[in-house]
Amino acid sequence: MFVSSSASILHADLDSFYASVEQRDNPRLRGKPVLVGGGVVLAASYEAKATGVRTPMNLRQARSLCPHAIVVPPRMEAYSEASKAVFDVFHDTTPLVEGLSIDEAFLDVSGLRRISGTPHTIASELRRRVDADVGLAITVGVARTKFLAKVASGVAKPDGLLVVDPEREIEFLRPLPVERLWGVGPKTAERLHAAEIWTVGDVADTKLELLVSLAGVAAGRKVHSLAHNRDPRPVVVGKRRSSIGSQRAIGRGNHTRAEVTTTMFNIIDRVGHRLRASGRVGRTLTMRFRFDDFARATRSHTLSEATNDTAAFARVSEQLLDGMWPTIEKRGITLIGLSIGSLCDADAVQLGLPFDEPAFGDGTALNVALDGVRDRFGSSAIGRAGDVGRDTGLSVPMLPD
DNA sequence: TCTGGGGTCCTAGGACCC
DNA sequence: TCTGGGGTCCTAGGACCC
Numbered sequence: 347m348f349v350s351s352s353a354s355i356l357h358a359d360l361d362s363f364y365a366s367v368e369q370r371d372n373p374r375l376r377g378k379p380v381l382v383g384g385g386v387v388l389a390a391s392y393e394a395k396a397t398g399v400r401t402p403m404n405l406r407q408a409r410s411l412c413p414h415a416i417v418v419p420p421r422m423e424a425y426s427e428a429s430k431a432v433f434d435v436f437h438d439t440t441p442l443v444e445g446l447s448i449d450e451a452f453l454d455v456s457g458l459r460r461i462s463g464t465p466h467t468i469a470s471e472l473r474r475r476v477d478a479d480v481g482l483a484i485t486v487g488v489a490r491t492k493f494l495a496k497v498a499s500g501v502a503k504p505d506g507l508l509v510v511d512p513e514r515e516i517e518f519l520r521p522l523p524v525e526r527l528w529g530v531g532p533k534t535a536e537r538l539h540a541a542e543i544w545t546v547g548d549v550a551d552t553k554l555e556l557l558v559s560l561a562g563v564a565a566g567r568k569v570h571s572l573a574h575n576r577d578p579r580p581v582v583v584g585k586r587r588s589s590i591g592s593q594r595a596i597g598r599g600n601h602t603r604a605e606v607t608t609t610m611f612n613i614i615d616r617v618g619h620r621l622r623a624s625g626r627v628g629r630t631l632t633m634r635f636r637f638d639d640f641a642r643a644t645r646s647h648t649l650s651e652a653t654n655d656t657a658a659f660a661r662v663s664e665q666l667l668d669g670m671w672p673t674i675e676k677r678g679i680t681l682i683g684l685s686i687g688s689l690c691d692a693d694a695v696q697l698g699l700p701f702d703e704p705a706f707g708d709g710t711a712l713n714v715a716l717d718g719v720r721d722r723f724g725s726s727a728i729g730r731a732g733d734v735g736r737d738t739g740l741s742v743p744m745l746p747d
Numbered sequence: 748t749c750t751g752g753g754g755t756c757c758t759a760g761g762a763c764c765c
Numbered sequence: 766t767c768t769g770g771g772g773t774c775c776t777a778g779g780a781c782c783c
Contacts, residue, residue, distance in 0.1 A: 363783095386751050401783090402751055447754085447783050529756090531781045532748095564757055565780085593752060630775085640750070646776060685754085 353509055354456035354465045355581060357487040357495035358472065360432065361504040363449035364389035367428050368418050370481045379415040381408055385595070388420055392504055431480045439472050444581045452492055454581035466509050473507060491577035494518070497526055515575055520547030527569045534561050534569075549573035590628070591685020592616045598638055598680055603671065606682060610667065613684045614659045621654035621686060625693065628652055628686035631659055633666045638678035645670055652690055659686070 360366065364382040369375045369391060379394035381387050386402040397412040409415060429448045436443045439462075442454035455468050462468050469486040476484045487498025489510035497518075502508035510518050523545060524530050524538050537560045543549055549557065550573040558566030571577065592613045596605075610633075621628065632646040645666040649658065663684060 384751080388751075400748090403748080404750075407749095450783075529781065533780060562757070562780090587754080589754070591753075595751065632776095636750090642778085644777060648775060681751090683752085 352456070352465070353489045353495075353512055354454065354459075355489060355492055355495045356453040356455060356465065356469055356472070357489075357492070357499045358436065358451055358453060358469075358476075359485050359487075359499045359503070360449040360476075361483045361485055362389055362391050362395070363428075363482075364420060364425055365391040365394070366482050367421075367425055370428075371424065372418075375416060375418070379412050381405070381412070381415045381417045382420050383408075383417065384419060428480060428482065432476055432482065432484070435472065435475045435479055438475075439468060442581050442583055444583060444585065452495065452581045466507075469507055469509070490515070491575070492579050492581070493528060493572050493577040494575075496528075497522065500526070519573070519575055520545060520550065522546040524549060524569075527572050529565050529568050530561075534565060537561065546573050586689075587624075588689055589630075589632075589685045589687035590617055590620050590624070590626070590689065591632070591683060592620075593634060593681060593683025595636075595681045596679065598678065601674075601679060606667065606674070606679065607664070609682055610663055610684065611660060613682065614656055614663060617684060617686055618654055618656040618659060621689075625691060626689045627654045627692045628689045630687040631662050631666075632685050632687060633663055633670075634681070634683035634685070635670060635674065635679055636681035637674075638680060640680075641677075643670070643673070648688070652688065654686075654692065659684075 365380045368380055368382060369378075375391075377393065378391070379397065379399075380391040381394055381399065382389040383405055386404050387399060387408050388401060390399045390401065390408070394408075394412050394415050397415075399408045399412050399415070405417065409417075425448060432449075433443070433445065433451070436451055436453055440453050440455050440458060444452040446452065453472075455462070455465050458468060459465075462471075465488045469488050473484055473486055476482055483505040485499050485503045485506050487495045487500070487502055487508050487510070489495040489498050490512050494510045494515060498508040498510050499506075524543060525535050527546060527549065530538070538544075538549070541552075541556065541560060543552055543560075549569055552570075554566065554570045557570050560566065561569060594609055594613060596609055629650075629652045630646055630648045632644055635643045635645075637643070647662050647666060649662065653659075
């Protein structure tokens with residue numbers, strides 16, 4: 347794979363996204379500490395963050411830290427609309443956009459030097475346009491790799507732009523705390539600290555075997571690579587969600603079976619609706635429970651056919667709930683969740699084997715087709731799909747691993 | 748840090764197949 | 766006849782991310 351030698355990956359990250367949208371839409375909130383949330387803080391403006399408020403802190407605690415905070419309920423439709431407008435600017439900048447969440451994306455601008463200028467120029471223009479078109483501040487980190495670009499945007503926040511010079515990457519990397527490495531959360535950080543590993547430089551000076559024993563095979567290898575400034579991950583376009591779910595916190599106390607079932611059906615309804623709205627079907631139903639002591643448990647069941655039928659999900663979830671009920675009665679339950687995984691496109695399933703479709707031009711249809719095949723017949727079937735491609739002279743790209 | 752809601756990926760054991 | 770090796774799928778749990 348070709349990896350550009352210049353800093354040409356952008357990590358663009360909207361600042362305090364939900365709170366910024368609220369301040370944009372309501373002038374009275376500008377310059378003031380704003381908290382978006384219901385039970386907990388979903389987002390805090392920089393004025394509020396300055397007092398020590400963090401997400402997901404409960405609102406009572408946040409108010410005691412920041413007594414003058416203005417609390418507003420979340421308006422998800424407004425955020426999703428703002429997000430779409432920002433992603434329009436991204437797509438206008440380069441076709442190589444990989445969305446990470448509602449407020450964050452990687453952009454590959456390596457091929458644009460002659461058309462749009464240096465990555466620094468492109469990033470400045472991107473920031474200007476997001477401000478002018480959408481009215482929001484966005485921070486951009488620019489570097490040769492995804493990891494460095496992401497760290498750069500974190501350092502540049504708020505409303506900043508930072509380019510990591512390829513000559514000075516090691517210098518930039520080594521002093522960072524291990525927590526900045528992707529995949530190092532509280533648990534792994536604690537184990538690394540116990541082995542006197544505090545910085546990315548320390549990780550780089552540690553043998554792979556020790557890192558694997560501390561963090562596991564995959565995570566150990568990952569942090570080892572990142573610490574040695576090896577991050578070949580390309581910006582990937584067209585990733586799709588692999589599961590859709592919903593959950594509800596239901597407070598402490600004795601919940602009857604009827605109450606729990608009602609909540610569960612509401613959740614199923616939501617999830618089924620979202621599946622149908624996005625034209626997708628799934629096979630694996632996973633239920634999540636959280637008990638009074640905050641311990642968690644999951645139960646899952648895989649259907650023989652992918653579906654988005656609410657009644658089918660309801661039957662399965664009742665069975666899973668049956669099995670879990672004695673435990674729930676004993677321990678008390680505070681959260682119930684449900685997600686549908688192993689998703690694929692509803693159309694692809696209806697078509698059965700969609701190889702007679704000539705629409706393989708941009709790769710999208712092929713990927714959808716492969717998703718459908720993998721879903722119905724397992725990954726081994728992809729080899730046969732490849733054979734079909736060779737037989738028909740269609741080009742069949744390698745599946746990303 | 749006493750905890751919301753949306754996700755992703757990894758690990759590990761058992762079932763099952765060739 | 767008493768037990769190999771490779772692979773996939775399913776399930777449950779854990780860690781992590783925004």
